[in-house]
Amino acid sequence: EVITVQELANRMAEKATDAIRVLMKMGVMATINENLDQDTAEIVVTELGHTPRRVSEADVEIGLVGEQDDPADQQPRPPVVTIMGHVDHGKTSLLDALRSTDVASGEAGGITQHIGAYQVNLPSGARITFLDTPGHEAFTQMRARGASVTDIVVLVVAADDGIKPQTIEAINHAKAAKVPMIIAINKIDTPGANPERVRQELLQHDVQVEAMGGDVLDVEVSALKRTNLDKLEDAIILQSEVLELKANPNRAAEGVVVEAKLEKGRGPVATVLVARGTLRVGDIVVAGGEWGKVRALIDERGQQLQEAGPARPVEILGLNGAPSAGDAFSVVESEARAREVCSYRQQQIRKRRQFVAPTSIEGMFTQLKEKKAEDFPVVIKGDVQGSVEAIVQSLAKIGGDDIKARVLHAAAGGITETDVTLANASGALIIGFNVRANKQAREAAERDGVAIKYYSVIYSLVDEVKAAMAGQLGPVI
Numbered sequence: 001e002v003i004t005v006q007e008l009a010n011r012m013a014e015k016a017t018d019a020i021r022v023l024m025k026m027g028v029m030a031t032i033n034e035n036l037d038q039d040t041a042e043i044v045v046t047e048l049g050h051t052p053r054r055v056s057e058a059d060v061e062i063g064l065v066g067e068q069d070d071p072a073d074q075q076p077r078p079p080v081v082t083i084m085g086h087v088d089h090g091k092t093s094l095l096d097a098l099r100s101t102d103v104a105s106g107e108a109g110g111i112t113q114h115i116g117a118y119q120v121n122l123p124s125g126a127r128i129t130f131l132d133t134p135g136h137e138a139f140t141q142m143r144a145r146g147a148s149v150t151d152i153v154v155l156v157v158a159a160d161d162g163i164k165p166q167t168i169e170a171i172n173h174a175k176a177a178k179v180p181m182i183i184a185i186n187k188i189d190t191p192g193a194n195p196e197r198v199r200q201e202l203l204q205h206d207v208q209v210e211a212m213g214g215d216v217l218d219v220e221v222s223a224l225k226r227t228n229l230d231k232l233e234d235a236i237i238l239q240s241e242v243l244e245l246k247a248n249p250n251r252a253a254e255g256v257v258v259e260a261k262l263e264k265g266r267g268p269v270a271t272v273l274v275a276r277g278t279l280r281v282g283d284i285v286v287a288g289g290e291w292g293k294v295r296a297l298i299d300e301r302g303q304q305l306q307e308a309g310p311a312r313p314v315e316i317l318g319l320n321g322a323p324s325a326g327d328a329f330s331v332v333e334s335e336a337r338a339r340e341v342c343s344y345r346q347q348q349i350r351k352r353r354q355f356v357a358p359t360s361i362e363g364m365f366t367q368l369k370e371k372k373a374e375d376f377p378v379v380i381k382g383d384v385q386g387s388v389e390a391i392v393q394s395l396a397k398i399g400g401d402d403i404k405a406r407v408l409h410a411a412a413g414g415i416t417e418t419d420v421t422l423a424n425a426s427g428a429l430i431i432g433f434n435v436r437a438n439k440q441a442r443e444a445a446e447r448d449g450v451a452i453k454y455y456s457v458i459y460s461l462v463d464e465v466k467a468a469m470a471g472q473l474g475p476v477i
């Protein structure tokens with residue numbers, strides 16, 4: 001573990017020149033970009049009158065996956081819902097329509113601000129938080145960054161159009177994330193609406209709604225006519241009761257950034273979703289690589305809040321910079337601690353950028369073996385549906401008890417950025433069969449360290465996967 005003079009000074013809130021002066025006294029001639037080892041760094045820290053504390057990974061990697069609270073402290077919390085589906089099937093319209101079902105809007109004014117998420121109050125007193133960015137890109141990108149904020153996916157399918165490529169993508173993204181789905185069969189007001197056909201088609205993609213003998217809830221709605229929105233909300237509440245969503249409101253707040261930007265006159269503004277604890281005005285917050293003292297909390301009605309509890313989306317004013325969507329945030333005890341954590345995180349962010357992915361199947365297996373993984377996740381894109389199916393079937397036949405190929409998504413068409421995001425979120429290999437990745441996908445793969453392998457002959461693909469499995473894991477045919 002090394003640290004530059006500049007970073008060390010930042011963490012202590014001291015001038016770099018003062019640190020350099022101490023180093024000179026020790027006989028070390030250093031520039032601000034000089035790397036110091038831990039022992040030297042500790043001497044500098046002590047000399048400048050601070051108490052050295054080595055920051056460990058566990059200390060700062062706080063987020064939604066942090067340590068669990070005592071079950072006795074947990075209280076029920078509202079569900080967080082993401083809406084997904086094919087383009088033009090009505091995601092945005094549904095989000096707008098659901099916004100208007102809020103019963104608390106009367107006196108407080110309606111949900112008028114787009115802050116990245118909003119919470120509706122139902123007549124029953126229950127509440128639901130909706131992420132205001134529809135589509136699976138945002139969902140999967142957040143997940144790729146380790147932030148699993150969504151409890152339930154509402155999959156919108158237009159009753160007059162049925163299952164389309166992005167519907168299938170959304171299904172696969174939700175499945176890969178192991179997030180339960182509720183189907184909103186939309187546009188039932190249209191003459192061409194055929195909800196029954198939607199249920200049938202879902203069956204072909206392993207989504208069994210209740211009427212088909214499965215346990216996936218489905219609701220026929222019209223976002224345009226605002227039909228059955230209450231039924232959809234009931235289904236969401238029912239599903240969330242099954243999930244037994246809970247959080248401890250009585251602790252320092254932690255959560256995830258869902259949106260952040262620099263605004264004229266307001267400075268950096270971050271919308272966060274509190275995962276546990278209660279966030280208050282005056283708290284010192286670290287969000288991604290930024291920190292600040294909470295100057296104000298503002299909700300989706302434009303109202304100032306004094307505090308925000310679990311599953312509450314709220315805008316934070318007072319950060320010194322805009323973090324990224326998907327960053328974890330947490331309240332810390334002091335400004336010094338905030339600086340320390342931030343500087344550590346910025347270092348981690350830089351390191352992550354330098355990470356080079358294994359670009360061979362063998363490399364992936366080595367990693368999977370180290371992680372003791374039981375499946376080998378793949379995303380398959382091919383020139384025609386027939387070859388895609390043939391590859392899926394061939395891969396299903398190889399592998400043994402210790403490891404199996406798991407197909408996250410398989411479809412005809414070129415490799416897109418969405419495929420890379422999905423693969424990145426699940427640590428998957430992308431296989432291109434007679435297709436290539438487009439420019440955005442190639443850049444994303446390089447940036448995120450996602451491996452893409454191209455093939456034009458099925459048996460060489462199968463042979464290579466087989467050989468890699470055998471080589472790394474012993475014969476497994």
Ligand code: GDP
Pocket residue numbers: 085086087088089090091092093094134186187188189190221222223224225
């Ligand atoms: P998105 O791309 O999934 O966000 O879809 P939009 O919400 O933008 O809707 C696409 C189009 O479908 C728009 O012209 C909407 O007015 C229309 N639309 C959405 N919901 C309904 C509905 O329930 N009934 C009808 N008839 N049209 C709808």
